[in-house]
Amino acid sequence: AQSVTQLDSQVPVFEEAPVELRCNYSSSVSVYLFWYVQYPNQGLQLLLKYLSGSTLVKGINGFEAEFNKSQTSFHLRKPSVHISDTAEYFCAVSDLDKGGSEKLVFGKGTKLTVNP
């Protein structure tokens, strides 16, 4: 069974500092990987996804992530954060079964707090 580990439950940073949110997954097959952001009392919004091709994936709001197959990681980065990036971030891996359903397995989330 697939699983996702987000190593940091909380990450506090100062505004304009760089940030990296870590994500490791376990899977015996090729996977698709996703990062979602959840603002307070809202649903999840897709930041970026890796399906195939280039291992460096660029997403919305200046975020990017790098797929590293040998380390089974998909860390999320942003070179300079804003106060508005304060939210919870979820890493997810797809569990494409034979039926083709996109059943996502989520990590427990990382709360990013950007301080002035």
Add this chain to the structure above:
Amino acid sequence: NAGVMQNPRHLVRRRGQEARLRCSPMKGHSHVYWYRQLPEEGLKFMVYLQKENIIDESGMPKERFSAEFPKEGPSILRIQQVVRGDSAAYFCASSPGPTHLHFGAGTRLSVL
């Protein structure tokens, strides 16, 4: 094109009552997924439906929970005889096929 619509946004029930959560997928989307988010946890898959069919219900509790996606109307997640442990945020997502999911804003269920 409106996004995935869930209602109600907040639902309060007393133990033993029934909870009905509704989800209207995005226009043109025929795949619906339900996820549950417990406090301090990530989302957990519950069920995957297409019109009039349950495709995968491997994440659904064996008792009290059911889901449907009728030919007409929204998808419904129904919880009978709610208990305090059912308190959570329930998210619906839709997709046009096996591509990335579009999530609704969720229904936050509180059981008193």
